Amino acid sequence: MTSHDPVPEIPVTTAAGVCAAAGFTAAGVEAGFKKSGGADLALVVNTGPEFAAAAQFTSNRVAAAPVHWSREVVRQGTARAVVLNSGGANACTGPEGFQNAHATAELVAQGLDIGAGDVLVCSTGLIGEQLPMDVVRRGVPDAVAALAGGQAAGRAAAEAIMTTDTVPKQACVRAGGWSVGGMAKGAGMLAPGLATMLVVLTTDAVLAPDALDAALREACRVTFNRTDSDGCMSTNDTVVLMSSGASGRTPGQGEFTRALTAVCHSLAQQLITDAEGASHDIAITTVGAATETEAEDVSRTVARSNLLKTAVFGNDPNWGRVLSAVGTTQARFDPDRIDVTINGVTVCRNGCIGDPRENVDLAASRAVDIEIDLKTGEQRATVWTNDLTHDYVEENSAYSS
């Protein structure tokens, strides 16, 4: 986390995940969705006493069946469980796909003796194939039977949602008597065909649904929503937050939002770092913007430039490609005043050549910090991405065959 980062400096540990907060049990089992084998069904259950919940979903208008289902469930502001499968996205599957998402929730509800309307469903995998319901019927009871609290159970759940992820992603913050935990999956830029980002966040703080929702929106806005590995938005992206209230403590809204943001930031950074095909993690920070929205727009546009991303792969601090991308935005700036600084070297000053690009040694570090100073106002925003590599092309051209 660099000094210009708006994310709060709160200690985050990655040893525990969704079970870090009191009042949650979890499980991860091998149901049989993945042809390659391995755990592929996760369950996270809120054991109460409170059941407040909030969620953020993909803004892709071609949304998967489980997204449609979960959107309805969370509308009431509560949820008791979330079931997640890897090995099949249940997207572009029509009415049958929606029925299958519903049936999955019913099976979980039967196992837990709750209502199906309290069960969120998440899926990730190949688009356009129906979920194998025999696998669901076999796997859900196994997952219910395996439910437990503690770090091992949380980790089992985090492992069961992995697709091309190489490591499970967990994070937690322990505050004064209450905690926030979470797990995530998403393979960064490596295989974004199924780079659905699924995140389950838990807390034992006592918070009303509205408070949870507001905190989740703000945390996502500056973390997951600014993580842009290849500009391709999934049909399945879901971030769920559940509160058990088991700590009996009610933190201030700002205090809770900061802790939640820290957990989300850690998970987002883990997603970026697990892009094994990528050779560089790139943080693009625009400063001196008239508004934060314009700063974010500039950073995101640069983050989506294939030309810049291939240049970074080639360890080339190519500021001309940064400026070319900036020039396509509608942000307010004077092209003759822009500075571009790459890993501390201002290679472009006032829109022209600056300090020698030879002073930047991109081959020496995985982290690449690009700062763009528009010199227009006071606002800033960072977007995180990866370089564009041969492995990206390889993984994504070979994926579904």
Next chain:
Amino acid sequence: MTSHDPVPEIPVTTAAGVCAAAGFTAAGVEAGFKKSGGADLALVVNTGPEFAAAAQFTSNRVAAAPVHWSREVVRQGTARAVVLNSGGANACTGPEGFQNAHATAELVAQGLDIGAGDVLVCSTGLIGEQLPMDVVRRGVPDAVAALAGGQAAGRAAAEAIMTTDTVPKQACVRAGGWSVGGMAKGAGMLAPGLATMLVVLTTDAVLAPDALDAALREACRVTFNRTDSDGCMSTNDTVVLMSSGASGRTPGQGEFTRALTAVCHSLAQQLITDAEGASHDIAITTVGAATETEAEDVSRTVARSNLLKTAVFGNDPNWGRVLSAVGTTQARFDPDRIDVTINGVTVCRNGCIGDPRENVDLAASRAVDIEIDLKTGEQRATVWTNDLTHDYVEENSAYSS
């Protein structure tokens, strides 16, 4: 050109270029801009009797010095010559860069005994370096001395503007007593770091500047503006149209626009086809859209999906990635009614799996036709692109080093 193409079915030949129209001379010489050697300075001169001109420039707000210069020149609706160099973009070069563009125009003007304000300037190459003015001073008189009419001269000019292009691009249409010719450079997706698109179009038809301008806008709108190799917009893109009036004929506005569009379409297709690193040329046509703008937006969004472009490289007719991209647009559609047809096979029907993807053999053809039917209205638009390949990554990561 497929049957759904809005581009007119007019015979286009590629044997002649800017000198196909009467009243134009051209030259291409080796001035010394390119470190690799070879012709790198082109000159096209309108010998009259008329001197009407129009131009379209990059909408990138970080525009190169020659773009700023030429924008001023063409504002008056006339121009007598255009000078083009490869081997240096003269972009992000500040006031000195603008002075160098101006000085280049002055040198051409001296050689032709005209005013500098009648000389358009185009540059292409690496961003952020000043033009070597000793090379300009040496090369411009050589180019003036080499000016000639006829196919050989036109071809020499077309060769001198090549960068990583492997072949010169020319096209012409001969109508009833008048002609339209043109040349283009741009390496498709292979090296878009300098994939500046420079196009010079000529005609001997008698047309006022306003008529030229209107025809050029319409022709560019449905050809060059829908050619999107990697979504990265250059700082130098320029399309120039000059009219000599030497034929003495004045075609109807529609007739002229159709001929000009046919020439532009041919040049745009040549740009796409010369992406030697690309293994597929992809035409993405959206039909059944509420408006042409929405159809174009959908086609362009799909054309910019790295996931789809890598899938096509892998010969994978991955309609899920098409739908994922469509879902990120604001076009009007019902996700459950969209059809996707790839090379004649409707692999997605009503948003779900359609005919077997095994029926599509992408390995067997370079051309990939993707048709997306939104079933909302009557409008359509095609955007042309390439697949995303290892060679794209290689060329663009190695380019400036």
